[in-house]
Amino acid sequence: MHRHDAEAFDHDAALAACAQGDRAALRRLYEREGRYLLGVALRIVRDRATAEDVLHDAFMNIWTRAATFDASRGAGRAWMYGIVRHRALDAVRSGARTVSADEDVLDSLQADNPPAAPDMAEAFALRADLGRLEECLARLDTPKRNCVLFAYLEGCTHAEIAERLGSPLGSVKAWIRRGLTSLRECLA
Amino acid sequence: MTAPDDDDELAADYVLGTLPAERRRAVQARLPVDAALRAAVDAWEARLLPLTALAEPVEPSAALWARIENALPPAPVRAFMKASLWRNWWGSLVFWRAAAATGFVAASAIAFLPSTGLFAPAAPRYMVVLVAPNGTAPGWVVQTSSASTLRLVPLGATAVPEQRSLQFWTKADDWNAPVSLGLVQPGRSLEVKIDRLPPLVPNQLFEITLEPHNGSPTGRPTGPILYIGRLVKLS
Numbered sequence: 001m002h003r004h005d006a007e008a009f010d011h012d013a014a015l016a017a018c019a020q021g022d023r024a025a026l027r028r029l030y031e032r033e034g035r036y037l038l039g040v041a042l043r044i045v046r047d048r049a050t051a052e053d054v055l056h057d058a059f060m061n062i063w064t065r066a067a068t069f070d071a072s073r074g075a076g077r078a079w080m081y082g083i084v085r086h087r088a089l090d091a092v093r094s095g096a097r098t099v100s101a102d103e104d105v106l107d108s109l110q111a112d113n114p115p116a117a118p119d120m121a122e123a124f125a126l127r128a129d130l131g132r133l134e135e136c137l138a139r140l141d142t143p144k145r146n147c148v149l150f151a152y153l154e155g156c157t158h159a160e161i162a163e164r165l166g167s168p169l170g171s172v173k174a175w176i177r178r179g180l181t182s183l184r185e186c187l188a
Numbered sequence: 189m190t191a192p193d194d195d196d197e198l199a200a201d202y203v204l205g206t207l208p209a210e211r212r213r214a215v216q217a218r219l220p221v222d223a224a225l226r227a228a229v230d231a232w233e234a235r236l237l238p239l240t241a242l243a244e245p246v247e248p249s250a251a252l253w254a255r256i257e258n259a260l261p262p263a264p265v266r267a268f269m270k271a272s273l274w275r276n277w278w279g280s281l282v283f284w285r286a287a288a289a290t291g292f293v294a295a296s297a298i299a300f301l302p303s304t305g306l307f308a309p310a311a312p313r314y315m316v317v318l319v320a321p322n323g324t325a326p327g328w329v330v331q332t333s334s335a336s337t338l339r340l341v342p343l344g345a346t347a348v349p350e351q352r353s354l355q356f357w358t359k360a361d362d363w364n365a366p367v368s369l370g371l372v373q374p375g376r377s378l379e380v381k382i383d384r385l386p387p388l389v390p391n392q393l394f395e396i397t398l399e400p401h402n403g404s405p406t407g408r409p410t411g412p413i414l415y416i417g418r419l420v421k422l423s
Contacts, residue, residue, distance in 0.1 A: 035247050056252065060256070063261075077237075078237045079233075147342050152204050
């Protein structure tokens with residue numbers, strides 16, 4: 001784990017200061033998280049200039065919405081990562097990388113029975129300490145783990161995951177559904 | 189609050205990122221007004237957040253912070269109540285009893301306006317009458333009571349749907365976007381400190397929009413304009 005362990009940083013307090021119009025607090029958040037947030041955005045949008053635009057817009061958003069951030073709903077750090085990821089996802093989805101109608105057609109051509117897990121290589125090395133989530137990911141079979149990581153980390157649609165894994169779309173959807181259900185139970 | 193299974197799946201797919209654009213927009217439209225869905229999304233965000241550590245950090249270009257800082261809007265005035273207080277207020281019996289007396293509040297506002305507005309020693313230098321976009325009946329009056337304070341006074345009751353709030357905004361012609369002056373309680377006056385805004389200018393726009401319960405989630409007006417008016421200078 002390469003971050004956030006060296007010193008405590010109070011994201012919630014910095015966001016509260018942003019809500020009071022304290023630009024230095026926004027700068028502290030940027031200096032603390034900017035490179036990690038840009039890394040998250042870049043994996044999804046896969047273009048450096050677009051990723052920086054996403055980070056720019058996300059920080060505008062963090063600034064203007066800081067007053068509506070409700071610490072009782074969750075940690076400020078998760079809130080910031082959510083804003084960046086969803087802006088990045090909005091950017092690639094509105095760029096029509098996905099054609100949902102095709103998915104529906106493909107769906108209808110495929111059997112309802114979710115396939116058994118095929119022999120599949122790990123697509124991602126878990127190089128960071130992910131805590132409890134890592135244990136729960138380890139309990140998934142490889143295809144489910146690959147699907148969840150392709151979606152969350154790379155911003156892939158169902159169709160893109162199916163293409164990358166060389167698996168039927170229906171299988172990908174079933175693996176994701178079951179993978180998420182297992183993760184939720186495991187993390188409960 | 190627990191989301192139904194369907195909504196929990198929807199929240200999971202939204203956070204994972206696999207929803208197509210139109211379904212993403214549908215979720216985003218529901219979030220401000222659907223607490224159960226919001227809670228489900230928050231829970232999934234928290235569950236999957238550790239995965240962000242798998243993305244290699246990338247140093248932003250040196251110019252990016254300057255770009256961000258230059259684009260920041262003027263510091264918004266925070267007349268906001270804390271979200272939790274707001275919720276308490278919304279469910280408060282005391283408030284609803286007070287709301288029942290709104291007719292009295294409105295009548296007294298009209299009765300007192302001439303004396304506070306035109307003949308008081310510290311007469312306001314600026315005034316706005318806010319009317320419904322398609323009407324002429326005034327709904328609210330804005331007065332400046334000093335260079336640093338605005339007073340928003342209701343002239344009648346405004347019906348607000350459940351889980352919605354009134355939000356007060358201003359925008360001068362040369363600003364990029366409106367700035368929030370805070371949430372407004374229907375039928376109640378609001379004092380707003382404006383000393384952190386640029387000085388008022390004639391013709392500056394003021395409006396009240398209908399927004400989600402905790403105010404606009406984007407920092408800009410998202411709902412319909414209920415009342416609107418422009419600043420006039422009183423000579």
